[in-house]
Amino acid sequence: MISRRETAGDGCSSDQLGWNKDQSVRTRLAIKIHSFLENRFPERRVFLKSDSDTRFVRLRPETQLIAISGIVLFVAWAIVATAIILMDSIGAGNFREQAKRDQITYRARLNAISTERDTRAEEALAAQERFNAALAQISIMQSELLTSETRRQELETGIEVIQTTLRQTMTQRDSTRIALEELRANTDAEGATHQAAAASPLQMDFLSTVLSDTAQERDQIQADAKEALDQRAEMELELELLNERNDQIFRQLEEAVAVSVTPLDKMFRSAGMPPDRILEQVRRGYSGQGGPLSPLALSTRGEEPSADELRANQILNQLDQLNLYRMAAQQAPFATPVNLGLVRQTSGFGYRRDPKTGGRRLHKGSDFAGRTGTDIYATADGVVTHAGWQSGYGKLVTIQHAFGIETKYAHNSNLRVKVGQRVSRGDHIADMGNTGRSTGTHLHYEVRVNGNPVNPMIYIKAARNVF
DSSP: OHHHHHHHHHHHHHHHHHHHHHHHHHHHHHHHHHHHHHHHSOOEEEEEEOSSOEEEEEEOHHHHHHHHHHHHHHHHHHHHHHHHHHHHHHHHHHHHHHHHHHHHHHHHHHHHHHHHHHHHHHHHHHHHHHHHHHHHHHHHHHHHHHHHHHHHHHHHHHHHHHHHHHHHHHHHHHHHHHHHHHHHHHHHHHHHHTSSSOOOHHHHHHHHHHHHHHHHHHHHHHHHHHHHHHHHHHHHHHHHHHHHHHHHHHHHHHHHHHHHHHHHHHHHHHTTOOHHHHHHHHHHHOOOOOSTTSOOOOOSSSOOOOHHHHHHHHHHHHHHHHHHHHHHHHHTTOSOSSOTTTOEEEEOSEEEEOTTTOOEEEEOSEEEEOOTTOEEEOSSSEEEEEEEEETTTEEEEEEEOSTTEEEEEEEEEEEOOOTTOEEOTTOEEEEEBOOSSOSSSEEEEEEEETTEEEOHHHHHHHTTTTO
C-alpha cells in the first residue's frame, strides 16, 4: 500500500512539473514578444488636462499595434474601394460613349430606313397611279374597240348592200344594152324593108322618144355604177383606216394589260402563292357573269371567227384574268396593318432573345412600335374569328381570309370589331396598346398559312411596288 501511494504521488508530481514547464515556456515567449514590440512601439502616455484635473492614457505596445493595424487595413480598404470606383467610372464612361455611338448609328439607320420607306411609298403611289391610269385607258380603249367593231360591221354591211345594188345596176345596164341593140336591129330591118313606104311622123316621134329615154337611162345607169364604184373605193379606204386604228387599239390594249398583269403576277409569286392555283380558286368562288368582259358574239352560221374577233376575245380573257388578280389581291394580306409613317418596326420574324425570359425563341410575327391609340387596319378582306383577350396576346383580333390565310393583331388597347363581322382591306379594326405579354406599346402582327406562321414582310414587300 505504501509503495502504490508513493507511485501515485510520483505520477502527480510529474504532471505538475510538465504543466509548470509549459507555462514557463509561454511566459518567456510572451516576454520576448512584449520586448520586441516595446522596441518597435515603446510605451507612450497621452495626457488629458482639464481645468481641475490632469489625467493620462497609457498606450501599451499591443494597443499601438492594434491601432496601426486597423489604420493600415482602413487605408488598404480605401485604396481598393477607390480603385474599384475609378474602374467602374471609367467603364461607365466607355459604356456611355459606346451607347452614344450606338444611338447615333441607330438614328442614322432609322433615318436611312425612313428615307427608303418614303421612297418606296412614293414608288408604290406612282405604281398605283400608273395602274389606275392603265385601267382607265383600258376601259376607254375597250369602249373605242367596241364602237370600232360596230362601225366596221356597219361598213361591211353597207359595202355588201352597195355591191348588191351595183350588181343589180350592172345587170339592168346589160339588159338595157341588149334591148337597145335589138331595138336598133329591128329598126334597121324595118327601114330596109319599107324604104319605099313613107313612115308616119307619129311613129318617128315615138321611136325618137324611146331611143332618147333609153340613152338617158343608159347614161344614168353608167353614172350610178361609177358613183357606186367611187363610194365602194371610199368605203374600202375607210375600212382599211379603221382596221389600222383597230390594230393600234389592240396593240395598246395588249401592252396595257401586260403592264397591269405582270406586276400582279410577280407579286403573287414573290409571296409564294402560285398564280394559276390562286386564280382558279378565285374563279371557282366567283359567281358573277356578264358585263363588259363577256366574250364578243361569234357567228351562229358556222363561220370561222375573224382575226380581230379572236384578238379581242384574247384581250377580254386577259382583262378577266386582271379582274381575278384584283379580287385575289383583296383577299390576301398584301397591305400594311399600320401607317408606316407613324410607327417603326422594332422586331422581325424569326428566332430572337425573349425580352421577358432572356431565352431564345421563335418570334412568329413582326412588331411595329408607335403611340398608344394608333389606328390598326385589316390587311385583307375576311371574317373576324376572334376579338377579345387571349393569354400572352392581350387584346387580340384574328381575321380569317381566303387561301387558308389568317392574320393576328395583338396587344391592342381597344377593339373595334366583333366576332363574325366581315371586314375589308383598310378597315379600322383596333387601336395600338400594351396589353398582354408586352414590354411597350406596339402591334404584334402575325400571318399564318394553314396554321403555320410565315414572315408577314413577305407579303408587304411583295406588294411594295404594286399598291
